[in-house]
Amino acid sequence: MEIEKIARRVCQNFKPYIAGKSIESLKKELGLRLIIKLASNENPLGISHKVIKAIRVNLPKVFFYPDSNACELKKNLSDKYVLPVDNIFLGAGSDEIIELIARVFFTHEDEIIISKHSFTRYAMAIQLMEAKAVVIPMRNDLTYDLRAIAKTCNKHTKAIFITNPNNPTGTYNTKHEFLEFLENLTLNKFSVKPLVILDEAYFEYASLIKDYPNSINFLERNPNLIILRTFSKIYGLAGLRVAYGFASKIITNYIEKIRPPFNVNSLAQVAASAAIMDEMQIIKSQKYVEKEKKYLYEEFSKLKIKYVKSVANFILFSSLPLKGNELFKKLLREGVIIRAMDEYELPFYVRVTIGLHKENKLFIKKLRKIICIK
Numbered sequence: 001m002e003i004e005k006i007a008r009r010v011c012q013n014f015k016p017y018i019a020g021k022s023i024e025s026l027k028k029e030l031g032l033r034l035i036i037k038l039a040s041n042e043n044p045l046g047i048s049h050k051v052i053k054a055i056r057v058n059l060p061k062v063f064f065y066p067d068s069n070a071c072e073l074k075k076n077l078s079d080k081y082v083l084p085v086d087n088i089f090l091g092a093g094s095d096e097i098i099e100l101i102a103r104v105f106f107t108h109e110d111e112i113i114i115s116k117h118s119f120t121r122y123a124m125a126i127q128l129m130e131a132k133a134v135v136i137p138m139r140n141d142l143t144y145d146l147r148a149i150a151k152t153c154n155k156h157t158k159a160i161f162i163t164n165p166n167n168p169t170g171t172y173n174t175k176h177e178f179l180e181f182l183e184n185l186t187l188n189k190f191s192v193k194p195l196v197i198l199d200e201a202y203f204e205y206a207s208l209i210k211d212y213p214n215s216i217n218f219l220e221r222n223p224n225l226i227i228l229r230t231f232s233k234i235y236g237l238a239g240l241r242v243a244y245g246f247a248s249k250i251i252t253n254y255i256e257k258i259r260p261p262f263n264v265n266s267l268a269q270v271a272a273s274a275a276i277m278d279e280m281q282i283i284k285s286q287k288y289v290e291k292e293k294k295y296l297y298e299e300f301s302k303l304k305i306k307y308v309k310s311v312a313n314f315i316l317f318s319s320l321p322l323k324g325n326e327l328f329k330k331l332l333r334e335g336v337i338i339r340a341m342d343e344y345e346l347p348f349y350v351r352v353t354i355g356l357h358k359e360n361k362l363f364i365k366k367l368r369k370i371i372c373i374k
């Protein structure tokens with residue numbers, strides 16, 4: 001039976017997201033005893049004791065289905081951000097939420113604006129719904145060109161994806177830039193402004209910056225705004241897959257209608273609720289990342305390596321004279337996993353996550369070794 005005859009055409013040539021291999025599988029494959037992973041922007045400090053306790057207490061209850069509406073977690077988010085529960089939605093990671101939004105709003109007749117060098121999952125969701133991706137170049141400083149995006153909007157523009165701060169560049173757009181952008185958006189053929197899907201996965205790290213926008217303040221005047229945040233980064237819950245978002249009640253209702261029931265598992269819900277309550281863990285993580293970024297900046301400067309200043313927990317840096325993928329492979333053989341940037345159309349760059357200090361020191365040691373023998 002030729003199954004490809006009945007599969008959707010768009011799925012036949014669809015390129016999946018390639019996640020990195022696990023540390024254990026790489027140890028076996030490469031014959032290494034020690035491997036450090038600095039590739040996925042996880043929090044090296046892990047999860048708080050409050051989260052561990054919440055998971056342990058609730059572990060015996062996993063034979064029950066979770067609360068499909070995640071009432072307690074939504075209430076805790078409502079209390080923290082002073083927003084009605086009706087403006088809050090949840091997903092099994094931001095990846096699921098991005099696809100849910102695409103399934104609600106995108107059709108083959110729509111144009112969706114994305115930026116070059118931004119998170120690859122946006123283009124994948126657009127392709128899956130057979131909409132057209134309109135790609136806008138970044139500015140020379142590798143930030144979103146919001147003015148160019150606003151000028152590009154036309155009657156077919158259904159939505160715009162923006163990451164702030166951006167992954168993988170670590171750059172951000174200011175409050176003034178974002179307010180100007182929202183104000184200047186024109187109406188499309190539906191007589192509404194395009195949806196602005198604002199991905200703030202690294203919000204907690206960037207919030208230390210004075211002119212970084214608190215986008216929740218823009219929701220009331222911009223019913224076309226959808227804000228995405230996650231527990232995978234600073235909260236350290238990447239393995240439990242839980243993210244959340246804020247939007248107008250009508251958008252939230254549409255997302256709630258089509259999301260799978262029980263999409264956020266019970267342990268993810270209680271862990272996220274506990275994580276929200278532990279503000280000290282956030283402050284500790286913020287301070288730690290700032291300190292270690294300074295260390296890596298200094299080491300890059302000593303090695304005369306060009307890097308992009310980041311407001312997130314990772315740094316994009318030049319791999320020249322090597323290609324990014326070549327440097328990635330050389331470091332991998334030394335037991336250090338970073339991320340090559342070919343999929344982001346940055347073939348001469350790599351991205352490194354801020355790890356524990358001993359991991360950062362080992363990374364620099366191996367990097368120096370490679371540079372000296374190139």
